[in-house]
Amino acid sequence: MNFLEERIVKDGIVKEGNVLKVDSFLNHQMDIALFDEMGAEFKKRFADANINKIVTIEASGIGIACIVARHFNVPVVFAKKSKSINIDGDVYKAEVESFTHKCKNNVIVSRKFLGPDDHVLIIDDFLANGCALQGLISIVNEAGGTVEGIGIAVEKGFQNGGRIIRNLGFHLESLAIVESMDATSGEIVFRQQ
């Protein structure tokens, strides 16, 4: 087991309905030293990629993306989930369905911050059915940019988001891939990588 898998076993909680709660260290309370380790690991796994921007989605992707960005010395752009009056009308847009919140959101990125020169690493905390990720990929494509890689903290390997994204040819790296989990015993099985 790697450092993140160990932490998930130690502090993650399996709930009914395929919910894995990692809110004590990943997406509500955030362990910055852990994020730093994740940044170093992503830097290793995407060592050959020419990355000049990190793209993520609010809210829980932002913290990880910012700490990871220190390892790549690049800025972060986060996709916003609702139209703010402070965003220019000139935005890239995608529709994203949230597994957690059971609702659809428009996610937007200002056209000023993504373009054909951008070589993007997409970062997010979770990958399940892949809807959020597909929205971010669609936005980078619309901007004419290149998705150089996708870095995920926790992938639910028993849902099909990861398989679809890999089938499409993207370089997707998930630090922990949960093959199965049991709410009764609390047991979590990870995919060998």
Next chain:
Amino acid sequence: MNFLEERIVKDGIVKEGNVLKVDSFLNHQMDIALFDEMGAEFKKRFADANINKIVTIEASGIGIACIVARHFNVPVVFAKKSKSINIDGDVYKAEVESFTHKCKNNVIVSRKFLGPDDHVLIIDDFLANGCALQGLISIVNEAGGTVEGIGIAVEKGFQNGGRIIRNLGFHLESLAIVESMDATSGEIVFRQQ
């Protein structure tokens, strides 16, 4: 002018309706090296404070809070703006009105992540009327924790949020305080600190 004021003059855009757009480096695209400088400055300004946790609010506070947290070696907890099915029922709650989005939100923090032992530095990107900040202070108080300090990137000094918070006796540090700004000329005047 300090480093943040210089950056605001260089890249900030003044819009009608007292809107200061800093989305190219602060709250949509995020300049991580700048955030790092902000973290070092907050560490200096709160050198005497005994801080074991940083609290912020989604979404645009999270990136700054995480980079600042590296300078204090503490975890970050971010208040969430809507009730997720992944949050336990046991939460602290405050109602917050957003200047930007013209709407009211419930913000919540899980009771697991704030308590009487917590000495909190609150971090946010903007301070205007102070509603978000008042909500976060109320949540820390409800938890029995102590607000040791409040670190803001950009304060709109011509709105009354900062004055109220300082009058209440909190140690509030804003890296840039805008005294006035002019949408026609683009001129921005900062308060001498």
